Amino acid sequence: MTHPTHRTYQRSVERLVFWLFRLATYLVLAAATYIFLDIGIKGGRTVFTSTPPFINVPFLTEPPQTLYVFDFEGKKMTLGDREFRQWKTAHPGVEVEATSIAYSAGGIWPCIVGTALLVIGSMVLALGIGISSAIYLSEYSRNGPLIRLVRIAILNLAGVPSIVFGLFGFGLFVIFFGWNVSLIAGWFTLGLMVLPAIITASEESLRAVPQGLREGSLALGASKWQTIRKNVLPYALPGILTSSILGIARVAGETAPIMFTAAYAMKDEMPWQVAKFTDFFFQGVMALPYHIYVVSSKIPQNEYTERVQYGGAFVFLFLVMLIALTSIVLRERSRSRLSW
Amino acid sequence: MEGLADSRILIPARTKSRRTQAAIEQGIKAFFGGNALVAVIVLALITIFLFREGFGFFGQNLANLRLYRQAGLEYVDIIRATAAQHEALSRKLSEIRLRQVRVMEKRNAPLDEINAALASFDQFASAFSDTAENLHGLVSDLTEQASGLKERLFARAELLAQRSQLEQNGEHDAAAKIVLPEIDRKSAFDSLHQGAATFESVSAEMTAKLYNLLATAPPLPDPGGQKAFEQWKTQTREYLAGLPAASEKLRSWSPDTAIPWYRSISSFLFGREWVTASFWQDWYGIVPLLVGSVMVSLVALLIAVPLGVASAIYVSEVASRHEKRLIKPYIEFISAIPSVVLGFFGIAVVGQAVRAASQSSFFKWVSFFPISERLNIFTAGCLLALMAVPTIFTLAEDALRNVPRGFKEASYAMGANRLQTIARVIVPASLSGIVSAILLGLGRVIGETMVVLLCAGNRIAIPDFTQGLGTIFQPVHTMTGIIAQEMGEVVRGSTHYRALFMVGLVLFTITLGINYLAQKFVARFRMSIG
């Protein structure tokens, strides 16, 4: 038998190491929590107000404007572009030295719209191709060299950096196809970027449907497609959609692929203000992540810019995390409920 | 089965549309199969388009390098290098002085006294920097000459290209109208070559002056400073001894020496300078960017691997059920934080915090603190670590969880405690899975753009490794960052544009390699757990 003191020694070593592990784990959680709190609190000051309706509606519904800061009669004035012009007409003959800071007034409405459009289009594309591919891989394919090639391609595609997808989209869609910086180029770039994740998740869901359901259906004289349509897809679909929501979070959160395929730093018209219908697809849009990049790197950090920087980051983080949370909650729930 | 006459009439035999049915089924299958091929096609297209846009780079860069030689820029740069070395020595003198001042300040000597003690040294330093006056003059003269020649050569090449374009289109008249300016390269080079003679006289003069100066070098009060000063003196002597070699180089230099084709590739892969949109000469060397990417990733992994693996072990082996149910989704949740938000957080909070910490008295003993740049390798690495932790955690936890229960039970049955079981059975069994998790974490980090673009400081230079650990507090630029930053501003089809695609291609190759390794380890893991 081991000597008793040796055993207590071992036990205290074990306890110490486990505490270190615990510390590491909670350190990670604490770091993330700090980020959420910092952006939540400072951004909350922009997005929420202390008076009804408690939400800063102009910030969410107006386009960004240039901010003018100037001294007037001993008072510090901070006015947005439009207000500044009104103020000037109201005070004719008054010469003021105004500092202008781009993007720091107004709101982020066009960015929200642009991001929503990008996400919807690219997800439709990715889900269409992704689910179809997954059906083929899980239901039809037999192991052969071509299928192995497809699987290798999917695996490797998943590891390609998003900026390389951006370069690819720029080379193929923007230049080679001549689509310029446009929604449709962004859709394809982002859609192809999440494709591997969607295929993998969908295939996993399809494979989770028990083989017995397929055999039972085929034994009743159903054709392959009937079996898939009526007896496989309906049961796999919740799983597919749940994991696809995580794909949405990724698409919404990426900046690098849209930097030179779809995003404009500033655009005056809203996406629906187009001359003809087809122009809708071939216009660049403002996007929240790109906007955050612009306001955090192209304008200084000071008291006047904090409002828009933190406000934008807060709204963006909130939206993306909401999507991610939905996916995680749905999955946890389906995990406990669905077991074949 | 036609033989069976029976009462079963409910379902008609499927005779009429058997063929169409089969065709439809085939069609559906082909449709899905086609979609599955998209992945292959996309991967192929990515490769093709990176090559397509990047491939012309080597040709253009070669032309760029040839122009560099033909216009005599290379010639001027030889002289400029000697001038730059002189400047570096000058800078070192001021460093020595700064250290002296610090030492004396520690002894609470008043400023006047310090200045008085160093007066002779200051005189020496200014005399030293004066010796290069003629050298600098020569460099600026020649620079003007060479850039003038380069401009003319460049304009001529443009016209030439224009003319051949017109010839190709069959517009011979218009082509004939383009007059190529005659460039008298010979006289231009003659005047350049006079520079060699001037350099020789200038350097001889400087050498004489410097030897005199060195002989009269004043002593320094502090022994440490004196040691550094002696070191400096040796370096200066070495510098002077190297000057004849430079003039030799100048004499043998000729604008017509051919530049071999591989120089274009080697200057990209091994080039230590990335200089673009410069009035003098553009360099597209990937080394500073590659080093930047690697440094940032290393720092990120150094932080993320212990945290990620430790928390994976904790969650899969130690944590209670309730903790598990909370921690796992939370860490997954972290992985969804958009990188641009992390980057913004880095600028707004982390960078400041790191600098503030480096200035605090608590860290006074650290030699390289306080740091000057708040955005540096360390800042970016910290944030990237937070991005890598979820990847490493999730995959490592998966690997740990998939270790067959039998392994664990066998270990417990022999009286091992939990820690021993973890250290000797579970972790070794899942090691290749954990390694693959780390590799995929590396893949994620090295390909990440926004955080490094916003937080790595964006200084295109190889960090100064002589600073030891302090190196990680220097700003760098990365491969991903340079693409994101410069792609929007370049002229399509220019050398710079193609160089960026080449950087993308290198990045693509690196991540494919990492991915391949990770898959190898996954396969090994599957085998090791049976």
Place this chain on the structure above:
Amino acid sequence: MVTVLEMPEITSPITVNQPATAPIPEVERGIIEIESVDFAYGTNKVLHDISLNIPPRSVTAFIGPSGCGKTTLLRCLNRMNDLIDGAGITRGSIKIEGLDINAPHLDVVDLRRRVGMVFQKSNPFPKSIYDNVAYGLRIAGITKRTLIDEAVEKSLRSAALWDEVKDRLHVSGYGLSGGQQQRLCIARALAVEPEIVLMDEPCSALDPIATAKVEELIRQLKEQYTIVIVTHNMQQAGRCSDVTAFFYLGRLIEFDRTTKIFSNPAQRQTEEYITGRFG
């Protein structure tokens, strides 16, 4: 035909008294005619030269120790083995009502409708009882509600399940007990009016009472259907089959009337297996 059997595992020499595929006197022509079939999973040959005729409107039992290939043979009869990569018949033919079911232009969907199957593990679809039974009909393109209603009731009655579920036709099939689920699967198979019903150890997961009910059902069904059943349970084979085929190591050892096999088997291996000395 097989005259010498290579079975190195059995130490005692085996003498073969009569051909293993002796026709059953009363059956001139089987509804299923299996002729010298070899079957392989990739390179692994699991069935060797199987020949037998299955009589119509009767219950045929396949018995034998695990891994002897009886399930594989059963799954050949409606080509369910098509679903397995690299598996297939390498020699011989299977005819159902004189038609080769492996002929290239044969419609496998049609075949499966005529040759229904009940699986070892009951596999009701995650749908209501009604929808489970109606599934095959809807697949076949029948949309008329009254026809489907009628067929559902008929099938459930045939499967002796109607009285137990008639008040809850629209609750999930998963809510039924194991025995009921298996009978639901039988009802589902009957709904498309197959000629032949294949049963792959249908009672292996059921308790004795549920087993008895299913067995009773099988005896009733042979009035209308040809039934082929794979079973591990000797008593079950004895109780409900008319003819029995005994397989061992991928070969057909003996095929005869069940009464004959169980009272006076021609082969010693059959006797040893039935009396429980191996297997």
